[in-house]
Amino acid sequence: MSTKALSIKDIAKKANVSITTVSFIINGKGVEKNISTAVIERIEKIIQEDGYKPNQVARSLRMGTSKIIGLIVEDISNPFFAGIARLIEDKAYKKGYKIIYSSTENQPGKTKELIDLFKSRQVDAYIIAPAEGARIEIEKLLLENKPVVLFDRYLPDLNVNYVGIDNFNASYNAVKQFVKDKRKNIALVTVDIDVEQINHRLDGYKQALIDHQMPFSAGLVIKMPFGQTKEETIDRLVQLFKSHPEIDAVLFATNYLAIGGLMALKQMNKMVNERFSVIAYDDGDVFKLHTPQISAVEQPLDEISDNIINLIFQQISAKEQLAPQQIILSGRLIIR
Amino acid sequence: MSTKALSIKDIAKKANVSITTVSFIINGKGVEKNISTAVIERIEKIIQEDGYKPNQVARSLRMGTSKIIGLIVEDISNPFFAGIARLIEDKAYKKGYKIIYSSTENQPGKTKELIDLFKSRQVDAYIIAPAEGARIEIEKLLLENKPVVLFDRYLPDLNVNYVGIDNFNASYNAVKQFVKDKRKNIALVTVDIDVEQINHRLDGYKQALIDHQMPFSAGLVIKMPFGQTKEETIDRLVQLFKSHPEIDAVLFATNYLAIGGLMALKQMNKMVNERFSVIAYDDGDVFKLHTPQISAVEQPLDEISDNIINLIFQQISAKEQLAPQQIILSGRLIIR
DNA sequence: GTTCTATACTAAAACGTTTTACCGTTCTCA
DNA sequence: TGAGAACGGTAAAACGTTTTAGTATAGAAC
Numbered sequence: 001m002s003t004k005a006l007s008i009k010d011i012a013k014k015a016n017v018s019i020t021t022v023s024f025i026i027n028g029k030g031v032e033k034n035i036s037t038a039v040i041e042r043i044e045k046i047i048q049e050d051g052y053k054p055n056q057v058a059r060s061l062r063m064g065t066s067k068i069i070g071l072i073v074e075d076i077s078n079p080f081f082a083g084i085a086r087l088i089e090d091k092a093y094k095k096g097y098k099i100i101y102s103s104t105e106n107q108p109g110k111t112k113e114l115i116d117l118f119k120s121r122q123v124d125a126y127i128i129a130p131a132e133g134a135r136i137e138i139e140k141l142l143l144e145n146k147p148v149v150l151f152d153r154y155l156p157d158l159n160v161n162y163v164g165i166d167n168f169n170a171s172y173n174a175v176k177q178f179v180k181d182k183r184k185n186i187a188l189v190t191v192d193i194d195v196e197q198i199n200h201r202l203d204g205y206k207q208a209l210i211d212h213q214m215p216f217s218a219g220l221v222i223k224m225p226f227g228q229t230k231e232e233t234i235d236r237l238v239q240l241f242k243s244h245p246e247i248d249a250v251l252f253a254t255n256y257l258a259i260g261g262l263m264a265l266k267q268m269n270k271m272v273n274e275r276f277s278v279i280a281y282d283d284g285d286v287f288k289l290h291t292p293q294i295s296a297v298e299q300p301l302d303e304i305s306d307n308i309i310n311l312i313f314q315q316i317s318a319k320e321q322l323a324p325q326q327i328i329l330s331g332r333l334i335i336r
Numbered sequence: 337m338s339t340k341a342l343s344i345k346d347i348a349k350k351a352n353v354s355i356t357t358v359s360f361i362i363n364g365k366g367v368e369k370n371i372s373t374a375v376i377e378r379i380e381k382i383i384q385e386d387g388y389k390p391n392q393v394a395r396s397l398r399m400g401t402s403k404i405i406g407l408i409v410e411d412i413s414n415p416f417f418a419g420i421a422r423l424i425e426d427k428a429y430k431k432g433y434k435i436i437y438s439s440t441e442n443q444p445g446k447t448k449e450l451i452d453l454f455k456s457r458q459v460d461a462y463i464i465a466p467a468e469g470a471r472i473e474i475e476k477l478l479l480e481n482k483p484v485v486l487f488d489r490y491l492p493d494l495n496v497n498y499v500g501i502d503n504f505n506a507s508y509n510a511v512k513q514f515v516k517d518k519r520k521n522i523a524l525v526t527v528d529i530d531v532e533q534i535n536h537r538l539d540g541y542k543q544a545l546i547d548h549q550m551p552f553s554a555g556l557v558i559k560m561p562f563g564q565t566k567e568e569t570i571d572r573l574v575q576l577f578k579s580h581p582e583i584d585a586v587l588f589a590t591n592y593l594a595i596g597g598l599m600a601l602k603q604m605n606k607m608v609n610e611r612f613s614v615i616a617y618d619d620g621d622v623f624k625l626h627t628p629q630i631s632a633v634e635q636p637l638d639e640i641s642d643n644i645i646n647l648i649f650q651q652i653s654a655k656e657q658l659a660p661q662q663i664i665l666s667g668r669l670i671i672r
Numbered sequence: 673g674t675t676c677t678a679t680a681c682t683a684a685a686a687c688g689t690t691t692t693a694c695c696g697t698t699c700t701c702a
Numbered sequence: 703t704g705a706g707a708a709c710g711g712t713a714a715a716a717c718g719t720t721t722t723a724g725t726a727t728a729g730a731a732c
Contacts, residue, residue, distance in 0.1 A: 005455065007718055018682045023720060034680050056456040057396045058718030061687050066393070068436075077422035079415065086413035086439060093438070098453065100404075100436045102429070103422060117434065119341065120392040144339055259621050266625065285595050289602065291627040343688055354712045359690060370710050394688035397717050 006052045014050075015043050026054055060122050069312065070118035071101040072111065072128045073152075080255060080282050080299065081129065084151070087305035088127065095313065097124070106193065106226050108133030115141065125312045129153050132193055147315035149308050154196040154326075161315070163307045163327045167197050170297045170331035171204025174251050174279045177295070177335060179212045181277055183249035185220065189237065189261060190253035192223035201253045201281070219244060230260055237264035248276050255282035262290060283334055293336035303329050342388045350386075351379050362390055396458050405648065406454035407437040408447065408464045409488075416591060416618050416635065417465065420487070423641035424463065431649065433460070442529065442562050444469030451477065461648045465489050468529055483651035485644050490532040490662075497651070499643045499663045503533050506633045506667035507540025510587050510615045513631070513671060515548045517613055519585035521556060525573065525597060526589035528559035537589045537617070555580060566596055573600035584612050591618035598626060619670055629672035639665050 008026070012019040022043055024033045030040040046052075060066040069092055073081040089099045100123065104110045111134040118126065125147035130138060135155050141148050142160060149161040171188075178186050188205045191198055202221070209216050222240055224233055237260060241247060252258035258280030265272065272278050272292055280287055280296045287294035307327045315322055344362070348355040358379055360369045366376040382388075396402045405428055409417040425435045436459065440446045447470040454462065461483035466474060471491050477484050478496060485497040507524075514522050524541045527534055538557070545552050558576055560569055573596060577583060588594035594616030601608065608614050608628055616623055616632045623630035643663045651658055 009718075019719085020682055020684095020721080021680090024681095027720080034678080036680065039680085053452055053456045055397075055458070055718050056453075057393055057402070057458050058687090059720075060393045061391075061397050061689085061717090062719045062721085064687075075422065076412075076425065077415070077418045079413070079418075082413045082415075082418040086411065089412065089437075089439060098436060098438070098457075100434060101425075102434070103425060116389055117392075120389045121434075122391075122393050259625065262625050263621075285599075286622045286625055289595065289598050289622055290625055345688075355689085356691080356712055356714095357710090360711095363690080370708080372710065375710085391688050394717090395690075397687090397719085398689045398691085400717075 005055070006050055007055065008052075011043065011046055011050070011052055015039075015046055017043065064122060065124050066122045067096055068098050068100050068121065068123045069125045069127060070114075070123040071099050072114055072118075072126070072130075073101065073103060074106050074129060074131060075103045076101060077103075078256065079284055080152075080301075083301045084305050084308075087301060088309060091305065091309045092312075104131045104134075106131045112137050125149075125316055127151065127308055127312065130155055130195070132195060145321065147312055149311045149315075151304060151308055152197060156196050159324050161311045161324045161326070163304055163311065164197065164329070165299050165304075165331040166328050167200035167331070168204040168207070170281075170333065171201045171251065171253075172208045173204075173333050174295075174297060175205055175208035176212070177279065177333060178249040178251070178277060179208070179214070181249070183277060184214075185217075185244070185246045186214070186249040186251065187220040187222070187240070187244070187247045188251050188253065189222045189224065189240075189257050191226055191257065193226050198253060205251060220247065224257060230256075230263075233257065233260035234264045234267065237261050238268055241265070241268060241270060250278050252278070252280045255280060255284055258282075258294070258296075259286060262286075262294070279333075281331075287336075295336045296334050297331040298334050299331055300329055341391070342386055344388075344390065347379065347382055347386070347388055351375075351382055353379065400458060401460050402458045403432055404434050404436050404457065404459045405461045405463060406450075406459040407435050408450055408454075408462070408466075409437065409439060410442050410465060410467060411439045412437060413439075414592065415620055416488075416637075419637045420641050420644075423637060424645060427641065427645040428648075440467045440470075442467045448473050461485075461652055463487065463644055463648065466491055466531070468531060481657065483648055485647045485651075487640060487644055488533060492532050495660050497647045497660045497662070499640055499647065500533065500665070501635050501640075501667040502664050503536035503667070504540040504543070506617075506669065507537045507587065507589075508544045509540075509669050510631075510633060511541055511544035512548070513615065513669060514585040514587070514613060515544070515550070517585070519613060520550075521553075521580070521582045522550070522585040522587065523556040523558070523576070523580070523583045524587050524589065525558045525560065525576075525593050527562055527593065529562050534589060541587060556583065560593065566592075566599075569593065569596035570600045570603065573597050574604055577601070577604060577606060586614050588614070588616045591616060591620055594618075594630070594632075595622060598622075598630070615669070617667075623672075631672045632670050633667040634670050635667055636665055 008019045008022050012022045017039060021035055024030055024035055025040055025043045071085060076082055076085060085101060092099055102114045108131065111131055115137045126141060127149050129152040130150055135158065138148065138158065149163060151163045154162050154164055175186055188202065190202055206216055224236065241264065250261060252261050278294050280294055283296040283298040287296050311325060344355050344358050348358045353375060357371055360366055360371055361376055361379045407421060412418055412421060421437060428435055438450045444467065447467055451473045462477060463485050465488040466486055471494065474484065485499060487499045490498050490500055511522055524538065526538055542552055560572065586597060588597050614630055616630055619632040619634040623632050647661060
């Protein structure tokens with residue numbers, strides 16, 4: 001049976017003082033609370049030697065805070081989210097906070113479940129890449145005045161902190177690049193979920209076509225159902241390329257779609273070259289190592305996570321309610 | 337100000353019963369504890385309507401368990417760990433458990449910090465890919481009889497649950513494949529950390545050379561310092577390939593080393609072809625999409641995480657101490 | 673020699689649960 | 703008819719902290 005951990009009571013008994021005194025010292029309030037330096041040192045020594053660590057659960061219960069930040073993403077194994085998670089974890093850790101995370105897999109119900117779960121664990125703040133149907137839950141958090149920062153995906157007309165990139169312009173510039181390269185039939189492969197981020201990627205594509213006097217053809221826009229297998233994605237794209245041999249450029253709205261696309265091309269023995277270009281969202285080693293190298297819209301992970309963490313800590317330490325900020329960074333089009 | 341969440345007391349008051357009764361009902365012990373079905377239904381209705389969720393922190397404090405599993409890896413943004421994390425999270429969630437994770441970045445001190453932190457949050461079980469210097473901390477956990485499963489990296493002569501692949505044979509087979517392909521100068525690029533997993537990858541390489549009557553040349557084994565930047569890795573490998581033009585095959589002991597290696601080759605305009613082969617540890621999209629495709633030792637993520645979770649839950653639900661199990665799966669050599 | 677202030681510390685409540693031990697009724701049946 | 707069992711609940715302690723509102727003593731000030 002696991003030996004019980006030391007409690008503040010044990011330390012108090014051993015030192016012949018009250019638990020109040022020990023508590024003050026643990027929390028660095030010894031001097032402020034008029035505890036003699038002799039006692040302070042004695043207790044600190046005992047704590048040190050016995051390796052006493054305060055029980056955070058008890059502390060949470062009493063204080064109503066947990067020093068835990070909840071992170072909700074679609075899929076932690078997606079390199080974009082994993083990268084953000086790593087950076088956020090690191091920065092949070094330095095301020096004494098831990099991350100507890102979950103993937104929603106884009107299931108509407110799961111967001112609610114997760115938020116409830118996090119709430120019941122008294123997490124201090126929420127970082128969320130919201131899936132469809134997350135709106136009401138997030139509104140509730142806001143009503144309860146919890147620190148919340150959304151990222152990657154924005155919920156329109158919800159007055160909430162947000163960090164993301166300018167997807168409209170990123171798409172726009174990608175298409176502009178295609179036009180500059182004399183591409184005539186530019187396809188967009190995107191995903192069939194109704195979130196602003198994804199919609200803007202489509203809007204930017206459309207607007208760029210208009211501005212460059214190119215026709216919009218519905219047949220060149222593919223909306224993949226979310227959650228389909230990689231094989232399905234590949235099959236679907238093979239079909240697309242076969243039935244539309246005129247396509248000479250493709251913009252992929254997510255990194256996994258781009259990967260699927262490149263696999264489809266490989267399978268068909270179709271080359272990316274001077275007559276067929278590709279641009280992917282979210283840069284990665286895959287694209288750098290591909291032959292030929294693939295152009296990409298790079299999201300600045302470091303900048304994004306910096307901003308997220310700053311917003312979170314601003315809110316955590318704020319006395320009164322802060323006005324939500326929307327931080328829009330720009331994606332960098334890397335042309336290869 | 338955030339409106340306070342409902343407590344069991346509120347529900348009890350509203351229903352005119354004691355909190356004991358409510359607690360019994362919440363925990364499905366209503367019938368067993370002789371609460372009338374009338375009362376049970378009434379309370380359940382109130383709970384439902386008011387959306388009451390028990391405070392897990394209070395529950396943890398009282399029960400000493402948290403329904404949280406701690407996951408400690410080297411770097412959550414490494415696709416291998418991210419993939420495992422995702423799968424484990426999913427399986428744990430289905431049993432009502434959450435994951436709280438952290439990256440050690442291979443800093444010896446950090447493992448201790450993290451374990452202490454997890455302990456003070458009363459996590460119910462530990463899943464750890466141990467970094468160097470983690471041994472004593474893990475021994476302590478074992479003494480305290482906490483459920484622990486190590487994965488990826490094994491600590492020799494520590495009697496503890498472990499799930500991993502047979503690194504010796506994986507390396508051995510990789511080299512064997514090179515020999516079959518008539519390679520004469522086979523290099524190993526590995527990392528300079530002293531963990532069994534990494535050592536076995538080296539041992540398998542050596543043994544395969546011996547068994548095939550090939551000379552072992554220390555100059556063909558590169559141990560990269562852990563934590564060096566990608567650029568440093570690339571530079572170092574460029575040097576290697578330049579100073580050892582005789583090399584005609586390379587086994588990379590980790591996925592990020594392989595990626596660095598491919599970048600080095602790309603930079604040098606050196607091709608992977610019939611006269612120069614590469615095998616990487618941990619398969620990934622990068623290798624499938626590379627031209628030519630890169631052979632890899634695939635670790636069976638699904639199988640690994642299944643085994644981890646099973647071991648964890650076996651321990652959590654066991655009444656008495658279980659004998660630790662070492663589960664060694666085989667890596668699959670994918671020849672491309 | 674009283675009052676005031678500073679010093680050095682502590683008792684006890686509170687956070688929201690779970691669980692043990694108990695208390696009244698009403699039935700059952702010898 | 704009266705003893706035990708079954709029924710339907712409840713009071714209160716405990717988990718390990720933090721924090722408020724003290725207490726007790728010593729010295730300072732007048």
